[in-house]
Amino acid sequence: MLKVENVSKVFRSGAFGGKKAKVIHDIDFEVKPGEVVSLIGESGSGKTTVGRMILRLTSVSEGRITFDGEDVSALKGRALKSYYRRVQGVFQDPFSSFNPIFKVGRVFRTIRREFLADLDTATWETRLTGALNAVGLEFAALDKFPHQMSGGQLQRLLIARALVLDIRLLVADEIISMLDASTRIDVLNLLGDLKRQGLSIIFVTHDLALGNYISDRIIILQKGSIVEMGATDRVFGDPQHAYTRSLLNAVPHLHERWSDAELKDLGLVKDTARFGGRLVEHQPDHFVRVYS
């Protein structure tokens, strides 16, 4: 369905844009219908940039991204609108996605005007109710202001906003990082239910435990390169790349306390990121970058 084919991204940097910085190196992966794929990496790994390129918020420098075989970068006008009818994004800070001086229902009116103007009111309302029910919210919620709702509720409204369009792919960029533990799990479970109904999700996160809970496949990004990817149980159960292992070792567990030495190990080894190398298939559906 969605294919990211050998995509690279070069940003101009420096005061006058004279310098160039390559932030994404030759990324290649696929998302199948009804699949949750997690993009996991630290800040600066390029995970958000990949999500933004898929949503066409950032252009692609090399390679191409296709959705059902169509090159996403080439879409214009009607075709682009139809793309956004199928692919939508939800982002980290729900409060900044709403205009604080309007009631939250406004985002739904905008969606209707832009994308679903041809629907009659009755059909629209059924659809809206359906989307709100799917995220566990009442119709009355639309009549509130953003500050009257919790972060988790706003985040669910934004997911409902995407669902109203009957999308096929949702790019969820750190959507639960700002939420409390108890609300987090509600949003995660919601994503799980939507996946069961056939929605594909790209779940961008730096939290390995969250990525593990929800996803079918994992992509580990380091400094803009994929260092390891594959089925979740393979990548997390049998990590091959040193970077994946160090990430997993740094995840705190509730029931297992780090030893004093482990805890105080500041990992003074310098940055181990290496460029180059190639992804090889370690076992079926488990790829690791090797450097020769």
Added chain:
Amino acid sequence: MLAVSDLKIHYRTLAGSVKALDGVSFSVADGEIMGLAGESGCGKSTLGKALIRLEERMQYVGGEVTLDGTTLPIADDRAMNPYRFRKVSIVPQYAMSALNPTRRIGRMIDELLASRGLKGSTLRPELERRLAVLGLGPEVLGMYPIELSGGMKQRVVMVLSTLLDPSLLIADEVTSALDVASQKKVAGALVEFRDRGYVKSMIVVTHDLAILAQVADSILIMYAGKLAEKAPTRTIVEAPAHPYTRLLLGSLPEVGIRFEDKRLPGIKGRPPSLLSPPVGCRFRDRCPLAFGKCVEEPPFIEIAPGHQVACWKADAHAQG
């Protein structure tokens, strides 16, 4: 040693006073790292801040705080000044934005020390030694904040906050904005500083129970402005007695738990408004064990040595 008794702090708002901290009593022993956890709005950050500086809208309503036998004048902003930095210090939530972006770090620290009547040059050797403990070379003092990563800035602020060996350090969500690798380094730094005696005791405020399970000696769980449970870390994690603590722990996805195999339950409902909090136990609307008696407020009592809980059913619970 820190002792807090019946502390009440309210926020003044147009709608009335928000009872963010509604009578909390606990103590932190010398050498103890106490984790302070709960959902947003439970009062954990308010408690952390109240011990060092009341913000303008925070109103001291009652209670007492003593540190090493001396009563802290927390209600009096000016009288608190001699205690700040020297006796009580804080690493703020966004330590990365606590550094002046226009100054090299060394100069900023010198200016800060000067404002407290101290000389930067006499403290410089100790400063460099402590930075080295956290894996930072002396060259960071010549850098601007923008040249450091978030985790490095967090560690610089930690060294700075504890330079005068305060008796109490409040670490407010210091790991929340960091990636796992930097998070672990900052967590290790907290323990290292305690072990070296740079700080006598510490309150680590966070919503991340997994981090507390690694660094804290004891954990205090708050709910809606009240204390729910306090116990040694192992007890909180392995045998929590308060239903809220149990539900909170049950909603954490750990590596190895997957939606497909095991759907984790959340906690239904939302915490009550603290403008006019309900009488009785504040968790009762969301509590699966709630019964008639919960309309009376449960006392925060000791059910085992070092294990205090505010729940009418805690006793029965802990045993079975």
